[in-house]
Amino acid sequence: MTEKILEVKNMKTSFYTHVGEVQAVRGVSFHLDKGEALGIVGESGSGKSVTSMSVMRLLQYPGTIKEGEVFFKGEDLVKKSKAEMMSVRGNQIAMIFQDPMTSLNPVYTIGNQIMEAVIRHQKVSKAEARERAIDMLKLVGIPSPETRVDNYPHEFSGGMRQRAMIAIALSCQPDLLIADEPTTALDVTIQAQILELLKDLKKKVNTSIILITHDLGVVADVCSRIIVMYGGLIMEEGRAEDIFYEPLHPYTMGLLKSIPRLDLGHKQRLVPIPGSPPDLIKPPKGCPFAARCPYAMKICLEHQPGYYERKPGHKAACWLYHQDAPTWELDTGVRRVKG
Amino acid sequence: MGKYIIRRLISMIITLVFVASITFFLMHAVPGGPFQSEKALPEAVIQALNEKYHLDDPLWKQYLDYMKGVFTFQLGPSFKRVGTTVNDLIIAGFPYSAKLGFFATLAIVALGIPAGIISALKSNKWQDYLVTILATVGVAVPSFVIGALFIYVFSSKLGWLPSFGLTSWKHYIGPVIALSGFSLAFVARLTRSSVLEVMQQDYIRTARAKGLPEIVVIVKHALKNALIPVVTYLGPMIAAMMTGSFIVEKIFAIPGMGKYFVESVSSRDYTVLMGTTIFYAAFSITMIFVVDIAYGFIDPRIKLGD
Numbered sequence: 001m002t003e004k005i006l007e008v009k010n011m012k013t014s015f016y017t018h019v020g021e022v023q024a025v026r027g028v029s030f031h032l033d034k035g036e037a038l039g040i041v042g043e044s045g046s047g048k049s050v051t052s053m054s055v056m057r058l059l060q061y062p063g064t065i066k067e068g069e070v071f072f073k074g075e076d077l078v079k080k081s082k083a084e085m086m087s088v089r090g091n092q093i094a095m096i097f098q099d100p101m102t103s104l105n106p107v108y109t110i111g112n113q114i115m116e117a118v119i120r121h122q123k124v125s126k127a128e129a130r131e132r133a134i135d136m137l138k139l140v141g142i143p144s145p146e147t148r149v150d151n152y153p154h155e156f157s158g159g160m161r162q163r164a165m166i167a168i169a170l171s172c173q174p175d176l177l178i179a180d181e182p183t184t185a186l187d188v189t190i191q192a193q194i195l196e197l198l199k200d201l202k203k204k205v206n207t208s209i210i211l212i213t214h215d216l217g218v219v220a221d222v223c224s225r226i227i228v229m230y231g232g233l234i235m236e237e238g239r240a241e242d243i244f245y246e247p248l249h250p251y252t253m254g255l256l257k258s259i260p261r262l263d264l265g266h267k268q269r270l271v272p273i274p275g276s277p278p279d280l281i282k283p284p285k286g287c288p289f290a291a292r293c294p295y296a297m298k299i300c301l302e303h304q305p306g307y308y309e310r311k312p313g314h315k316a317a318c319w320l321y322h323q324d325a326p327t328w329e330l331d332t333g334v335r336r337v338k339g
Numbered sequence: 340m341g342k343y344i345i346r347r348l349i350s351m352i353i354t355l356v357f358v359a360s361i362t363f364f365l366m367h368a369v370p371g372g373p374f375q376s377e378k379a380l381p382e383a384v385i386q387a388l389n390e391k392y393h394l395d396d397p398l399w400k401q402y403l404d405y406m407k408g409v410f411t412f413q414l415g416p417s418f419k420r421v422g423t424t425v426n427d428l429i430i431a432g433f434p435y436s437a438k439l440g441f442f443a444t445l446a447i448v449a450l451g452i453p454a455g456i457i458s459a460l461k462s463n464k465w466q467d468y469l470v471t472i473l474a475t476v477g478v479a480v481p482s483f484v485i486g487a488l489f490i491y492v493f494s495s496k497l498g499w500l501p502s503f504g505l506t507s508w509k510h511y512i513g514p515v516i517a518l519s520g521f522s523l524a525f526v527a528r529l530t531r532s533s534v535l536e537v538m539q540q541d542y543i544r545t546a547r548a549k550g551l552p553e554i555v556v557i558v559k560h561a562l563k564n565a566l567i568p569v570v571t572y573l574g575p576m577i578a579a580m581m582t583g584s585f586i587v588e589k590i591f592a593i594p595g596m597g598k599y600f601v602e603s604v605s606s607r608d609y610t611v612l613m614g615t616t617i618f619y620a621a622f623s624i625t626m627i628f629v630v631d632i633a634y635g636f637i638d639p640r641i642k643l644g645d
Contacts, residue, residue: 058547090550097548102541107563107638117549152639168549 005175005208006032011068013054020281024050026232037202037209039219042229045277048212052178056095057085091121094169098181100161104153110164111149114171121172136167159190170205180212195221216259228252231278231288238314247332248316251289256333295320295328351624358620359409362613363402373418373607392418414614419606425614428599435505436583436595442511443519443580451523455530470527477524486517486590503592514591518584522576529572533565567638574630578623
């Protein structure tokens with residue numbers, strides 16, 4: 001049995017805005033094993049980023065964790081004080097963000113921004129921290145790190161800045177790295193490089209990774225297990241190959257159908273999912289996807305489905321798998337390459 | 340950097356020449372002259388005066404003579420204060436104005452910026468409302484009202500503070516409040532909006548994600564970025580503060596430069612008007628230059644020079 005590094009239990013996060021309570025995350029449970037890479041997939045507003053910000057306890061007013069527990073190495077992060085969280089953040093759990101162009105402070109050098117975390121969390125001198133910063137830049141593949149360490153962010157390209165962000169995140173050897181859309185703001189070629197780097201670093205420094213993205217292609221490459229989120233809930237969870245080849249939830253199928261594919265030739269049209277995500281100020285009573293689901297039944301609109309586990313570790317929240325549900329010919333969106 | 344400074348100095352001189360020329364011709368375009376008054380002087384006297392001060396020369400000659408004076412730092416005699424030169428007036432008045440302006444600037448920086456920061460960090464709490472109300476009052480109430488009210492309450496009614504002159508530290512309180520009121524309020528509001536904006540930036544989230552305490556996040560990561568627009572405003576403001584305010588100097592009977600400047604306009608005291616204008620322009624241009632140099636130190640993205 002592998003050790004669970006993170007276990008989130010029934011976490012609910014809301015933003016109390018003046019128009020009402022936005023229930024961004026409405027009861028999410030998942031776990032992450034040591035050394036594992038977990039992908040959280042979903043479209044904008046599905047609650048994936050809020051989930052990660054909740055785990056980090058980085059929610060800003062008016063967001064709060066309403067309910068639930070977040071066990072990190074056996075300790076509940078929700079119960080920790082602000083000061084205790086500070087020694088976890090950046091030290092044991094680190095995070096990289098979507099836009100490397102704006103995520104680094106423009107008025108301090110790259111080295112300064114790496115050293116800052118190291119000096120904060122580890123008993124090292126300034127000179128040692130600087131050495132560490134140079135080592136980290138080397139690790140993430142920045143050429144001539146000895147001189148680059150004194151550069152300012154505007155002297156780095158987008159891809160290099162994201163590498164620098166990764167260097168900051170990994171500088172204290174965290175147990176968990178949360179990457180929130182780390183490639184979304186980058187060119188496709190740079191995306192591939194950054195993903196390659198993440199995969200490589202996962203092996204080298206042995207951190208567990210949560211990779212948050214709206215791009216199924218990104219998780220396919222890096223993650224062994226995937227969570228699909230929608231409307232603040234987990235719709236489906238399973239190993240990467242389960243999700244890609246035997247999807248259970250109609251939402252996952254919809255996502256798969258909307259990925260462009262090279263192997264199908266130019267005649268294949270992309271199939272978008274009609275409609276838009278639910279309003280989380282007034283979340284629907286039943287399944288959040290029911291309004292857009294081609295297989296929706298009466299019960300889907302009335303009651304939120306529970307999880308149906310089709311095989312160990314692969315489950316979906318969908319009434320289609322209830323024993324009384326009619327059998328459908330499901331268009332799963334799975335297209336295996338023949339040959 | 341050296342090249343940059345030289346280039347800037349040259350452009351500053353060109354700017355000053357423009358300011359001096361425009362002022363000179365505008366001034367002469369305005370009807371009337373220094374020796375016209377309600378009590379008509381005999382024609383011969385006016386002629387003699389015009390001759391003495393070369394006001395009967397063609398305009399272009401007057402202009403060239405004057406510009407020669409400007410470049411040799413001889414700003415000429417005052418037409419109205421017989422026996423004093425413009426240089427004398429500036430040397431006499433500027434120290435008072437500068438001292439007052441210095442303390443006003445100090446008050447603006449030491450109170451306005453912290454008030455703005457507190458207001459931003461406690462946005463929509465009572466601290467923010469308090470600062471916002473005070474700042475609105477400060478921007479809306481003109482300095483002569485603040486000055487007059489101050490004298491009425493503290494000098495006349497309570498008798499705590501003197502109402503005129505600049506001899507002890509007590510004398511400074513009223514003029515400094517009246518002089519700095521508007522800018523202090525403005526700086527507080529500018530700082531507030533700037534800090535609020537910077538606190539929304541992604542790099543603030545990054546700093547928090549590193550596990551830095553909030554105070555480090557604010558002081559190290561937010562302030563250096565947030566103060567850039569404030570510094571922009573401070574440069575020219577310091578020039579305006581230190582070259583004197585006519586209103587405040589009038590109310591508190593301070594023998595500063597502001598008085599000469601305003602009086603010279605209505606009395607067509609050409610040389611005094613020109614001299615004080617050029618002095619103010621030079622000071623202002625210099626402060627803008629200082630601000631530009633300071634940018635380079637605050638924000639590495641701004642490269643001075645080529």
